[in-house]
Amino acid sequence: MHTSEKCIDRTKITAAAPEGAKVVWLDGRAMRDKCSLMREFAHGFSFPDYFGENWDALTDMLDDLTWFENISAYLLVVQNYSEVLADGSQRDREILRDLLQSLGETWREPDGAGHVTGFNVLLAG
Structure with a gap:
């Protein structure tokens, strides 16, 4: 997970x-x-309709992503990160940060064929 206080140039990123990366x-x-x-995560990652809209369900969906085919890597870019959960609780902000941190670790594990699909997170602004 990487953070930046600067604006991110969408075109450059x-x-x-x-090639083959999914940028969300x-x-x-x-x-x-x-x-x-x-709702934003569900929309951005095209979650199935059965997504439960809670932390465990979000973790499960982001650990899966099997509905995307032939993806070489994932890059999640969250712009205006300082606004995320601004009206929420400190505990929810901690849960989200821990979840995003763990994604990189989870996706570093090789699949059954020995293939590793990276998952990087960029938090900007």
């Missing part, structure tokens, strides 16, 4: 992504509370 852009201004955060 997308162009720099490796989320805006913290649309995720000021837990409910809106869950």
Whole structure:
């Protein structure tokens, strides 16, 4: 997980992504509370309809992502990160930060075929 206080150039980030990478852009201004955060993640990652909109369900969805095919890596870019959960609790902010941190570790594990799909997170602003 990486953080930046600077604005992120969407064109440059997308162009720099490796071939076959899935880049997901989320805006913290649309995720000021837990409910809106869950909706934004569901939309950005095209979660199945059965997504439960809670922390365990979010973790399960982000650990899976099998509905995307032939992805070489994932890059989640959260712009205006300072706005994320601004109307939520400190505990929810901690849970989200821990969840995002663990994604990189989870996705570093090779799958059954020995293939590793990276998952990087960039928190900006």
